[in-house]
Amino acid sequence: MSNLTLAYPWLLLLLPLPLLAWWLLPPHSEPRRGLVVPFLTRLARVAGQQPGNGAAVARGSVWRSLVVSLCWLCCVLAVARPQVIEPPVTRELPVRDLLLAVDLSGSMATRDFQDTSGETVDRLSAVKAVLDDFLARRQGDRVGLIFFGSAAFVQAPFTEDLQVCRELLGEAQVRMAGPQTAFGDALGLAINVFERSTVQERVLIALTDGNDTASQVPPEKAAQIAADKGIVIHTVAVGDPHAAGEDALDEVALKKVSAATDGLYSHATDRQQLEAIYEQLDALETRKVETLSHRPRRDVYWWPLTLSLLVSMAYLGTGLALRRRLEARRSGAATLAAAAPMGLVTALAQFHFIRPLWLLALLPALLLWWALQRQTDAGRAWRGIIDPHLLEFLWGGERRQRRFGPLAWIGLSWLVLVVAIAGPSWHHEPSPFADDTAALAIVLRVAPSMETEDVQPSRQVRAALKVHELLKARGNARASLIAYDGTAHVVMPATGDAGIVDNFARALTPEVMPESGDAAAEALALADQTLAAAGGGSIVWLTDSISPEQTTAIAQWRKNSATPVRLWPPLLPGGERDDLEAAARAVRASVQYLTADDSDVQSLANAARFAPAIATDEDTRWAESGYWLTPLIAAMMLLFFRRGWMIPRGIGT
Amino acid sequence: MPGQPRNKQAEPAAPAGAYARMEDLLAMRHRARGFSFLPRQPVHSLLAGRHNSRLRGRGLNFEEIRRYQPGDDIRQIDWKVTARTRRTHSRVFTEERERSTLLLVDQRMSMFFGSRKRMKSVTAAEAAALAAWRVLAQQDRVGALVFNDHELVEVRPQRSAATVMRILQHILKQNHALSLQAGIRGNPGMLNEALRHCDRLAKHDNLVCIISDGAGQDEESRHLLTRISHRNDVLFGFVHDPLEAELPAAGPLVFEAAGNQLEVDTHHQPLRDRYREDFEASRASGRHFLLQRETPVIPLSTDEDVADQVRRRLGGVRRR
Known part of the structure; x- marks a missing residue:
């Protein structure tokens, strides 16, 4: 078991503690029930013993000290928190950046493409089909998305979240970026994007019909530059090679581009050629995978605890059995191996135990304890000797009988032990690559009013900065971004890639919004949708105003949704903020004010983490909370080193 | 009568054996x-036989004449015998x-x-x-x-x-x-x-x-x-x-x-x-x-x- 380590090995220093207990604690004398007899002095003389003042300080056998020491050792071991280091869990980190340049020019609307089922579809649909297939195979790569038409723009920066990529791609529309084809510019943009990437292997896949009509830089020129930068460009031609005119496919130009950068040219219908591209991606540029390894530690404090439980029970049990045998008393006492009622386990299901079956150990423990209790009742010995109706008048020392003796103590210890072994748990262990926190939808108002510079540098920028901080605080937790003004748009569906959300949040300016106005309710509804896709979460809403006509719409939304909303106005204290708060009452939003430091960010991040996440991964483990019982057990165990603190041995049976 | 309260005053309730009734x-x-x-x-x-005491007492049945012992009733002194023997003797009767x-x-x-x-x-x-x-x-x-x-x-x-x-x-x-x-x-x-x-x-x-x-x-x-x-x-x-x-x-x-x-x-x-x-x-x-x-x-x-x-x-x- 080379993987066994102690989390707190220094706690092993506790081992000599029993010496202190033995030394410092006053000896415990166990009062017993005695029979008051008139002939005690004579008996003492005959027995050659001196009557003591009631109880004697019991002295344990060698066996007992061995067992107690072993139990103590186990306890200290458990306190030192032994952990099994499990085989490393690895997570692959992509090191290869792929950029997809998708042509959205007007020519892409041409329906001249035969898909696999033989139907004629437009070129863009063909592109989407090809890329869907492609993205499905690129797990582990970072993929960026460039759309180009009259101009080229980055639709998605490099992200590992291929799902988001596919969603963004799905939203692509012909002529979104203008009717023309600026293929050369797209290459230039790609080169720019790659500039910022630190990765060595750079591959661009351009999907276009290749008829460059609006580039400032001709594609061949751009390809040359790309080749110099070490970028490999694969081109995938989409369209009918036999078509003519404006929408014709410029195969020659595409081939040139790919040849210039040692890339491949393929036609979208050409399965073989596409496979070749994939193969080249896989084979030539061997998948560079950086592994992030995490070796989860599993608490096994309960192993030594189990040992100590079993040893102590076995010791007391055998002692009991031996004495029984010795005295040849009537047999048929409770056998320890009682059938376990499963009902006990199910009843306890509400309070979660990792190993609930261990709770069954309570049963033999209880039985053993009961048997011990019976046999330590010194009075029992007298019952056969003295007639019961006389015995009740002859008890002495009953008043001194202490309630909480070693026997009760060991019963309690066993209880705590079994509970600890059963592994109580009330929370999940944080996953090593934590993204099990609930998703967060960031609803951001992008309106001219947000340009106001009462908050420095401006409300918009401050909001973006705060979003940046918030995303950073949340790590890899999923977040989506919704921007609204007169209309509401999902800028980014829920993704674990905080960077991409951050990028978009920064890039949002009032100019990009098609209409001005207030579509708050619509935005909240969209946020709800993204959260539903991500398995539930909460909404953070950054806005400087809610227009009065939206209140009813918002209230309507609130009726249908239970998603918690936190309002985070980028405003200074004042009338405007009060108005906003009043308007937000319809949403039943909690308000988080802007602060100079990051306390607002922290509180929001904390709050968002515990939002009602619906889906939890099955593979997350329950955190072992039983460990925290071990110091208690050790403390209880310590008392057994007190002189005389031992289970009173049976006084006859 | 086990289980009864130890009531030592109330006589009817006194448990037999432990207390006299x-x-x-x-x-x-x-x-x-x-x-x-x-x-x-x-x-x-026990009271019969050589080594056992005979219960003595004053009575009609004459038992013996013996030497006077301190404590004997002086009324029992047999003066005649005393005079004859010049030692004090007393009569002992049984059945008193x-x-x-x-x-x-x-x-x-x-x-x-x-x-x-x-x-x-x-x-x-x-x-x-x-x-x-x-x-x-x-x-x-x-x-x-x-x-x-x-x-x-x-x-x-x-x-x-x-x-x-x-x-x-x-x-x-x-x-x-x-x-x-x-x-x-x-x-x-x-x-x-x-x-x-x-x-x-x-x-x-x-x-x-x-x-x-x-x-x-x-x-x-x-x-x-x-x-x-x-x-x-x-x-x-x-x-x-x-x-x-x-x-x-x-x-x-x-x-x-x-x-x-x-x-x-x-x-x-x-x-x-x-x-x-x-x-x-x-x-x-x-x-x-x-x-x-x-x-x-x-x-x-x-x-x-x-x-x-x-x-x-x-x-x-x-x-x-």
């Missing part, structure tokens, strides 16, 4: 048969109707013990009742000295059932006052105190029945007993419990007295032997001492019926 003591009246304290004793009686019987009833804490059937104190109370009723049936006077650890009650000898009832009531009162919870401190000296009192009270020719376990007896008590037995007939009812005679083999047992505890492993055979021998020895020496003073001992065990035991010792074969 009036109805039991009264019932002794009908059981006081089949034995006699009178001179004519059955063959198997007016002989008083004095019961010494021990109800000290040391009597509050019993392992079977009843406490020693109850045994003593019943034995005393038995004797009292018997004496009354013989038309003799009966009195008593009832003592516990701190008081001694005297009932002057009289021939009436009322006296017997008074005696029984005193016994009951002291009997019911016995309790471990009452915090009574044992007083061994009370035995001597009672004997002293008895010595003063029983001038001569009384029958003195000592019903006790003999706890606290010492040199002085022997001396007092010698003196009493000189002039009176003494019967010693030795109340004891089987557990005092022999320990059971029951493993470790915890004994206690006055807050002191002693754990004894009764599996230890030599210990049990020693214990038994010790008891036998002390009993034998006591018996020897008493027999020298012509004092018969009637052992009264707690685990047997008192009347049966007395009858066995004094009555020989059961008549009727």
Whole structure:
């Protein structure tokens, strides 16, 4: 078991503690029930013993000290928190950046493409089909998305979240970026994007019909530059090679581009050629995978605890059995191996135990304890000797009988032990690559009013900065971004890639919004949708105003949704903020004010983490909370080193 | 009657065995048969035979003429014989109707013990009742000295059932006052105190029945007993419990007295032997001492019926 380590090995220093207990604690004398007899002095003389003042300080056998020491050792071991280091869990980190340049020019609307089922579809649909297939195979790569038409723009920066990529791609529309084809510019943009990437292997896949009509830089020129930068460009031609005119496919130009950068040219219908591209991606540029390894530690404090439980029970049990045998008393006492009622386990299901079956150990423990209790009742010995109706008048020392003796103590210890072994748990262990926190939808108002510079540098920028901080605080937790003004748009569906959300949040300016106005309710509804896709979460809403006509719409939304909303106005204290708060009452939003430091960010991040996440991964483990019982057990165990603190041995049976 | 509250005052509720009950003591009246304290004793009686005392007394039947002994009634001096022999002689008669019987009833804490059937104190109370009723049936006077650890009650000898009832009531009162919870401190000296009192009270020719376990007896008590037995007939009812005679083999047992505890492993055979021998020895020496003073001992065990035991010792074969 080379993987066994102690989390707190220094706690092993506790081992000599029993010496202190033995030394410092006053000896415990166990009062017993005695029979008051008139002939005690004579008996003492005959027995050659001196009557003591009631109880004697019991002295344990060698066996007992061995067992107690072993139990103590186990306890200290458990306190030192032994952990099994499990085989490393690895997570692959992509090191290869792929950029997809998708042509959205007007020519892409041409329906001249035969898909696999033989139907004629437009070129863009063909592109989407090809890329869907492609993205499905690129797990582990970072993929960026460039759309180009009259101009080229980055639709998605490099992200590992291929799902988001596919969603963004799905939203692509012909002529979104203008009717023309600026293929050369797209290459230039790609080169720019790659500039910022630190990765060595750079591959661009351009999907276009290749008829460059609006580039400032001709594609061949751009390809040359790309080749110099070490970028490999694969081109995938989409369209009918036999078509003519404006929408014709410029195969020659595409081939040139790919040849210039040692890339491949393929036609979208050409399965073989596409496979070749994939193969080249896989084979030539061997998948560079950086592994992030995490070796989860599993608490096994309960192993030594189990040992100590079993040893102590076995010791007391055998002692009991031996004495029984010795005295040849009537047999048929409770056998320890009682059938376990499963009902006990199910009843306890509400309070979660990792190993609930261990709770069954309570049963033999209880039985053993009961048997011990019976046999330590010194009075029992007298019952056969003295007639019961006389015995009740002859008890002495009953008043001194202490309630909480070693026997009760060991019963309690066993209880705590079994509970600890059963592994109580009330929370999940944080996953090593934590993204099990609930998703967060960031609803951001992008309106001219947000340009106001009462908050420095401006409300918009401050909001973006705060979003940046918030995303950073949340790590890899999923977040989506919704921007609204007169209309509401999902800028980014829920993704674990905080960077991409951050990028978009920064890039949002009032100019990009098609209409001005207030579509708050619509935005909240969209946020709800993204959260539903991500398995539930909460909404953070950054806005400087809610227009009065939206209140009813918002209230309507609130009726249908239970998603918690936190309002985070980028405003200074004042009338405007009060108005906003009043308007937000319809949403039943909690308000988080802007602060100079990051306390607002922290509180929001904390709050968002515990939002009602619906889906939890099955593979997350329950955190072992039983460990925290071990110091208690050790403390209880310590008392057994007190002189005389031992289970009173049976006084006859 | 286990489980009953320890109500030592309410007499009807007093559990049988642990405390004496009036109805039991009264019932002794009908059981006081089949034995006699009178001179004519059955063959198997303790009081018959060479070494046993003949109960003496004033009466019509002339027994003997013997040398005058201090304490003899001077009215019994046979002047003729005295004149002839020039030594004082007195006549001794048997059968004396007016002989008083004095019961010494021990109800000290040391009597509050019993392992079977009843406490020693109850045994003593019943034995005393038995004797009292018997004496009354013989038309003799009966009195008593009832003592516990701190008081001694005297009932002057009289021939009436009322006296017997008074005696029984005193016994009951002291009997019911016995309790471990009452915090009574044992007083061994009370035995001597009672004997002293008895010595003063029983001038001569009384029958003195000592019903006790003999706890606290010492040199002085022997001396007092010698003196009493000189002039009176003494019967010693030795109340004891089987557990005092022999320990059971029951493993470790915890004994206690006055807050002191002693754990004894009764599996230890030599210990049990020693214990038994010790008891036998002390009993034998006591018996020897008493027999020298012509004092018969009637052992009264707690685990047997008192009347049966007395009858066995004094009555020989059961008549009727």
